[in-house]
Amino acid sequence: xxxxxxxxxxxLRSTKVWRSVFRSGTGTSTLHRALAVQQNVFLHLASxxxxxxxxxxxxxxxxxxxxxxxxxxxxxTGILLMLYxxxxxxxxxxxxxxxxxxVSAGVFLRNLHRWSAxxxxxxxxxxxxxxxxxxxxxxxxxxxxxxGVILLILTLFLSYTGYLLPWDQLAFWAITVGANIMxxxxxxxxxxxxxxxxxxxxxxxxxxxxxxxxCVILPLVAGLLIAIHFWRIRKDGGLHTGxxxxxxxxxxx
Amino acid sequence: MLFGDSARAxxxxxxxxxxxxxxxxxxxxxxxxxxxxxxxxxLIRGRDDAITLQRRFEGGIHQTWIPELGVVDRCGSCxxxxxxxxxxxxxxxxxxxxxxxxxxxxxxxxxxxxxxQGAATTVEEAxxxxxESEDPMVPARYLESSCGQCHMDKPTGIPRxxxxxxxxxxxxxxxxxxxxxxxxxxxxxxxxxxxxxxxADKTTREWIFAWIKNPQAYSGTATMPNFxxxxxxxxxxxxxxxxxxxxxxxxxxxxxAAASDAAALQAGASMYGESFCASCxxxxxAAGLLVGGNVGPELTRIGxxxxxxxxxxxxxxxxxxxxxxxxxxYRFDDKQxxxxxxxxxxxxxxxxxxxxxxxxxxxxxxxxxxxxxxEMGCAVCHEINGIHRPDNFAPDLTxxxxxxxxxxxxxxxxxxxxxxxxxxxxxxxxxFGSALKMPQFNLAxxxxxxxxxxxxxxxxxxxxxxxxxxxxxxxxxxxEPAGAAGRLMRDLxxxxxxxxxxxxxxxxxxxxxxxxxxxxxxxxxxxxxxNTLRPTLIRRMPKFNVTDQEAGMLTxxxxxxxxxxxxxxxxxxxxxxASQIEKGRxxxxxxxxxxxCHIVDPQKDKGYIGPTLTEVGSRLTAAWIxxxxxxxxxxxxxxxxxxxxxSDSDATSLTTFLMAQKGHAKxxxxxxx
Numbered sequence: 001x002x003x004x005x006x007x008x009x010x011x012l013r014s015t016k017v018w019r020s021v022f023r024s025g026t027g028t029s030t031l032h033r034a035l036a037v038q039q040n041v042f043l044h045l046a047s048x049x050x051x052x053x054x055x056x057x058x059x060x061x062x063x064x065x066x067x068x069x070x071x072x073x074x075x076x077t078g079i080l081l082m083l084y085x086x087x088x089x090x091x092x093x094x095x096x097x098x099x100x101x102x103v104s105a106g107v108f109l110r111n112l113h114r115w116s117a118x119x120x121x122x123x124x125x126x127x128x129x130x131x132x133x134x135x136x137x138x139x140x141x142x143x144x145x146x147x148g149v150i151l152l153i154l155t156l157f158l159s160y161t162g163y164l165l166p167w168d169q170l171a172f173w174a175i176t177v178g179a180n181i182m183x184x185x186x187x188x189x190x191x192x193x194x195x196x197x198x199x200x201x202x203x204x205x206x207x208x209x210x211x212x213x214x215c216v217i218l219p220l221v222a223g224l225l226i227a228i229h230f231w232r233i234r235k236d237g238g239l240h241t242g243x244x245x246x247x248x249x250x251x252x253x
Numbered sequence: 254m255l256f257g258d259s260a261r262a263x264x265x266x267x268x269x270x271x272x273x274x275x276x277x278x279x280x281x282x283x284x285x286x287x288x289x290x291x292x293x294x295x296l297i298r299g300r301d302d303a304i305t306l307q308r309r310f311e312g313g314i315h316q317t318w319i320p321e322l323g324v325v326d327r328c329g330s331c332x333x334x335x336x337x338x339x340x341x342x343x344x345x346x347x348x349x350x351x352x353x354x355x356x357x358x359x360x361x362x363x364x365x366x367x368x369x370q371g372a373a374t375t376v377e378e379a380x381x382x383x384x385e386s387e388d389p390m391v392p393a394r395y396l397e398s399s400c401g402q403c404h405m406d407k408p409t410g411i412p413r414x415x416x417x418x419x420x421x422x423x424x425x426x427x428x429x430x431x432x433x434x435x436x437x438x439x440x441x442x443x444x445x446x447x448x449x450x451x452x453a454d455k456t457t458r459e460w461i462f463a464w465i466k467n468p469q470a471y472s473g474t475a476t477m478p479n480f481x482x483x484x485x486x487x488x489x490x491x492x493x494x495x496x497x498x499x500x501x502x503x504x505x506x507x508x509x510a511a512a513s514d515a516a517a518l519q520a521g522a523s524m525y526g527e528s529f530c531a532s533c534x535x536x537x538x539a540a541g542l543l544v545g546g547n548v549g550p551e552l553t554r555i556g557x558x559x560x561x562x563x564x565x566x567x568x569x570x571x572x573x574x575x576x577x578x579x580x581x582x583y584r585f586d587d588k589q590x591x592x593x594x595x596x597x598x599x600x601x602x603x604x605x606x607x608x609x610x611x612x613x614x615x616x617x618x619x620x621x622x623x624x625x626x627x628e629m630g631c632a633v634c635h636e637i638n639g640i641h642r643p644d645n646f647a648p649d650l651t652x653x654x655x656x657x658x659x660x661x662x663x664x665x666x667x668x669x670x671x672x673x674x675x676x677x678x679x680x681x682x683x684x685f686g687s688a689l690k691m692p693q694f695n696l697a698x699x700x701x702x703x704x705x706x707x708x709x710x711x712x713x714x715x716x717x718x719x720x721x722x723x724x725x726x727x728x729x730x731x732x733e734p735a736g737a738a739g740r741l742m743r744d745l746x747x748x749x750x751x752x753x754x755x756x757x758x759x760x761x762x763x764x765x766x767x768x769x770x771x772x773x774x775x776x777x778x779x780x781x782x783x784n785t786l787r788p789t790l791i792r793r794m795p796k797f798n799v800t801d802q803e804a805g806m807l808t809x810x811x812x813x814x815x816x817x818x819x820x821x822x823x824x825x826x827x828x829x830x831a832s833q834i835e836k837g838r839x840x841x842x843x844x845x846x847x848x849x850c851h852i853v854d855p856q857k858d859k860g861y862i863g864p865t866l867t868e869v870g871s872r873l874t875a876a877w878i879x880x881x882x883x884x885x886x887x888x889x890x891x892x893x894x895x896x897x898x899x900s901d902s903d904a905t906s907l908t909t910f911l912m913a914q915k916g917h918a919k920x921x922x923x924x925x926x
Binding site: 097102105 | 277278281314316323325327370372373374375378657659
């Protein structure tokens, strides 16, 4: 038998190294396919089997997937931007200028990050509406809806914290206004504002706090919730089909 | 699906994305600065010095980075030949070399002076960006403003800035606006708006009405701006000003009627001339030209303004009415006083108040006038009874040169630049709103440019510069001479014209070391009858009619106190043998060509720049002449006399020669012999 690409592929998959990485084996049986999904840290979030219909464009408009895609783009470009950015008061704006004028593809990087962020906010909203109008928030998916809402808020907060980082006039005043809106919350409003800004005005402390929130805390929390969100899609019975379903999960005691 | 199966669709999308991504590095590669650098290489190709230029050229982005100054300038990426003096005649931007300046380009960077966005690497962004906090480049005619960020001294070479700063203080801008120079010194006004607490002694309500309606109609050189008052408002303000005025006893001294016959007027005019009133005051001559100085007010229409009693009392003793006045106390006798007051009272202009008809002021008008005076901030400049001087009456202009464009409300069709805004604010302040309080100043275009230059120097950057870059201005001094002589000097207001120990005016010579310079007999004679030392000077020291005793006291004080520690005024004079004098004469006329500026022989010499030296031997001390020749700038910084690096032996010969120039004394001596 002449060597084929598929032959090489199968040989590769049966090497010791490959097997040490992927535990699921090489077969094409239903079991092997199921294991390939189930035993992979990334893929196991998805169902082993799903309806062909739920993969159709019309089922979801791919809004959730696209939200994830923008999140990944934002993570990648964000990490690259972090290489050029100092969250300190005079330097932050100068770094914007460096990105604009001397960093190779700096403008592209920044614009990609910015437009992806806008797109993500739009997509997450659209995703929410789609889920809402299809009634997919109903039991047994009610908890996943709650997680989704938290993710929406996180998305907005990521967007808000990122807005301050260029440290230009627009950023400064937008955050000033936003923080003042926050201080209108009864009883604890001013405390919350003080906590968030690290002071009573937008200054170096606020910049540092927003930087840490934007680059570390919020993405980690969002990543964790995204994982739970995906895992719950599977556990709650895959995509909503519009049919009456029985609640999944453990039987009641 | 559009692309067939999903795998193919994925592949197609991937390729398209890859192509799109290729645009990014391509755009980086074909950037503006890259094209300019190519252009530069084409330009120098084929020149004689192509190899040298080529060797010095380095591709890529060029950056001047001076962390201490916050300078990150990439202008050199396109302006690649800034230091190539050989390209001076090329004339194509961005390849022209920088003209010679007192600073090195690497020491200051570009935006320190030119402003603009140094970090930018595109033409538009670097030169004209007006976004948010970014600075567009400053127009060339205001370029001197940037010098003012460090220079608080007044170096020659930046006349616009220096004139602008002088205008800010002279036209009273700093009465209302607070302006702190970058070195922390607050600009203080140098004009002296009169107190209005006794204004009714001095003038009439009708004159006040006409004056505040349009000060320049009374005197074209008046520095008081036009508040564009309505007739009713001017009526009420004049009513209030007269009502608040209290009477001073000294102004009420009854005057003998001033003679007004032609002979008396002629004598008064002579008095005016002899007393050198014109050194400070100007009067329009028959041709309509102003003749005289600008220290005091113009006197063309003084008779229309001043009440005769007041005028006489004022000339008799100015400090009786205004203790702070710059006007000296002439020791006129009654007859002289009558003559000169008569001459001035005759300086009238019936047109000025021709149409002013004011009824008796009502209490309502007075009250309204007080309200207006308070609102319009008259008390910022003038002392007025019953009204406190308001603080911070107008916006602080300390950082006006860095005012962000986003915070400026421009007029429609106005260039959106800070310079244009400031210019319009000075030229026509009320065009930004008729309710604004800033009055209309009467300034020439050049003066407005100078003011804009001085204001644009007030940048944020200037205040954060390292202290070592700052060149401080001359510290103001409140030096006061002591004792009876000091009292006399204050009474004569010597400091209005002369400067001593850093305090005083610049119209007449600095007298800080006068005691080392002059001989006693000459000074004594000079006080009794001052004559000018410089033939072309119009402004002269007036004759104050001091008594012998006063002149003696002043002379002794000056000789004893105003001595330089650098040398002894009584150090022995070199022996004056004829050969030394002859050698000195030759040095004077040939080697150093002093006759270009000075006169020793009135028949032959035509030097009109420096003082006449025909009598210098009886005026100056030998020690002073010697030291002066050795280093004029060390004795009097800023003097025009050049430092010619004269050797000791040459200086000795010249001193001997000059000390032999005794003028009349010499000729008298000759007669005796």
